[in-house]
Amino acid sequence: MSKVSYYTPEGLKKLKDELKHLKDVERVKASKAIAEARDKGDLSENAEYDAAKEAQGMLEMRISKLEETLANARVIDESQLDTSKILVLSKVKIKNQTNGMEMTYTLVADGEANLAAGKISVNSPIGKGLLGKSVGDVAEIQVPNGVMKFDILEISR
Secondary structure, eight states, rough: OOOOEEEEEHHHHHHHHHHHIIIIIIIIHHHHHHHHHTTOGGGOHHHHHHHHHHHHHHHHHHHHHHHHHHHHEEEGGGGGOOSSOOTOOOOOEEETTTOOOOOEEEEEOOOOEEEEEEETESSSSHHHTTTTTOOOOOEEETTTTTTEEEEEEEOOO
């Protein structure tokens, strides 16, 4: 069963570029590696050939997964999104009730998540806990070491 993922135009372009690179560059490299290993003689005891075939299999699996992701990817028109509730691509300012620390995150699809850049996945525990909340709400989120409470301070695009 496939599920739809929502991306920004930049995120979708990044996926397409990666797929193009894998097909046009990496696939050719894998074929050359197999051909070189095959030229070295007996395939029954050729570890280099086995490794090249395995690498090719992993590459084809990655290409297939990317193609599936792209087939189910949708671009979100941010101008049409409601800012009264937290949705995918919402930029959210939250305050941890335990330590008073304020953080700003953008909720994105799994493939675009990058904590260092302030982008968290909508499928992460915090992302799921924030979805649908409004400014002034308290999000109680179950995390591995208990329940965290966050005040929703601001929602923007």
